[in-house]
Amino acid sequence: MAMEGPLAAWSAGMAERLEAMGYARSTAARHMGLVGRLSRSLARQGRTADQLSAEVLDEFFMELHAHHGASWPTPKSFRWLLDYLGEVGVTAKPAAAEPGSQAERLIGQYRHYLVAERGLAAKTVIVRNPAEILMPLRGTNDQWNSCWR
Numbered sequence: 001m002a003m004e005g006p007l008a009a010w011s012a013g014m015a016e017r018l019e020a021m022g023y024a025r026s027t028a029a030r031h032m033g034l035v036g037r038l039s040r041s042l043a044r045q046g047r048t049a050d051q052l053s054a055e056v057l058d059e060f061f062m063e064l065h066a067h068h069g070a071s072w073p074t075p076k077s078f079r080w081l082l083d084y085l086g087e088v089g090v091t092a093k094p095a096a097a098e099p100g101s102q103a104e105r106l107i108g109q110y111r112h113y114l115v116a117e118r119g120l121a122a123k124t125v126i127v128r129n130p131a132e133i134l135m136p137l138r139g140t141n142d143q144w145n146s147c148w149r
Helices: 009-019 025-044 055-070 075-087 102-116 130-137 142-146
Strands: none
Touching: 009 025, 009 075, 025 055, 025 075, 055 075
């Protein structure tokens, strides 16, 4: 089914981006289905592609979760869409997210280490529960304790 709405013109590029990111075909198809749904939602609201932002994406997923439950993906998992549209000049490039806490920065450094030093593929480095990594270090010294403030 062809995508409709203001995002349709970039659907081929979006599909290529998902493939380049290493998504399984079934997952990429699900993401593209949701992008199609987002595009139709933008059209119903009278919005254009250049009006898509993190806030609009948040609204879309809040509505989606309200009607269909929380088992759907989150706006964070669609960061690739905002990045892609920014790179092709449709929207303003999103600002790089700065890790807020020292714990988040430490996790980011750990991910970098796993990819750069240990040779893991970036798409396989997922830290589902950072507390599992940091918790054993808690209380060992002041530097680690500051991660929890």
